[in-house]
Amino acid sequence: MTGHVFHPGHQELHGVTVVLEARGSRTYVGRFDNQDERGVHLHDVGVHDAASGSREDFLQRCDRFGIRPEHRDLLVPASEVVSIQRLVDAVR
Amino acid sequence: MPYNPALVAPMREEMTRMGARELTTAADVDGALGDQRGTMLVFVNSVCGCAAGNARPALKLALQHAVRPSQVVTVFAGQDLDATARARQYFADYQPSSPSMALLRDGEVVHFVHRHQIEGRAPQAVAADLMAAFDRHCAATV
Numbered sequence: 353m354t355g356h357v358f359h360p361g362h363q364e365l366h367g368v369t370v371v372l373e374a375r376g377s378r379t380y381v382g383r384f385d386n387q388d389e390r391g392v393h394l395h396d397v398g399v400h401d402a403a404s405g406s407r408e409d410f411l412q413r414c415d416r417f418g419i420r421p422e423h424r425d426l427l428v429p430a431s432e433v434v435s436i437q438r439l440v441d442a443v444r
Numbered sequence: 445m446p447y448n449p450a451l452v453a454p455m456r457e458e459m460t461r462m463g464a465r466e467l468t469t470a471a472d473v474d475g476a477l478g479d480q481r482g483t484m485l486v487f488v489n490s491v492c493g494c495a496a497g498n499a500r501p502a503l504k505l506a507l508q509h510a511v512r513p514s515q516v517v518t519v520f521a522g523q524d525l526d527a528t529a530r531a532r533q534y535f536a537d538y539q540p541s542s543p544s545m546a547l548l549r550d551g552e553v554v555h556f557v558h559r560h561q562i563e564g565r566a567p568q569a570v571a572a573d574l575m576a577a578f579d580r581h582c583a584a585t586v
Contacts, residue, residue: 366494369560416556417537418540418558419541420539421539438560438564439560
């Protein structure tokens, strides 16, 4: 079953754990589903707020221990999205 | 809801063909992981093609390395629900994801591979990381 995909035809980041930097103080880490005119749809999303400590420490914890989800499904409005990158690239 | 067993049978077989022992009940898990001695890799299998489609071949490659865990066991997330939940209790410091892999030595997690460390990577790259972990944690001590 090497390379067996149950959901072909999706966007490149579909199924990939990403770091989404949003306007304001929030950073989201979760599994990218898709991006449409409404925004970015994520699953199993952890949230960091700049007021709660270092963003870098948060990302390192996510990388080492996994993501503690605060939202099963989340839509980040398109107007709030600043950047999206893979978690593995963000902590490299 | 679990997938049709016939649909996932090839994914189970891919694991057992490489020598992994399937743990399908919580009792199976306790039997294997309770009072665990030596080195053991626990592979949390998944139907997700985004990552599991690379994770299984990666483990198969890594198990061809001269240094490897003395035992390899597997639970199937989304299929064998009780077994998977019980296995995750043995590495509760790590958030659940699937596929994922936990390398244990004498009951302690010494290396963990999360789903996000598999996604989008070639099996050879994931296997290289695994083999490095095997060298670090599974080599015989003098």
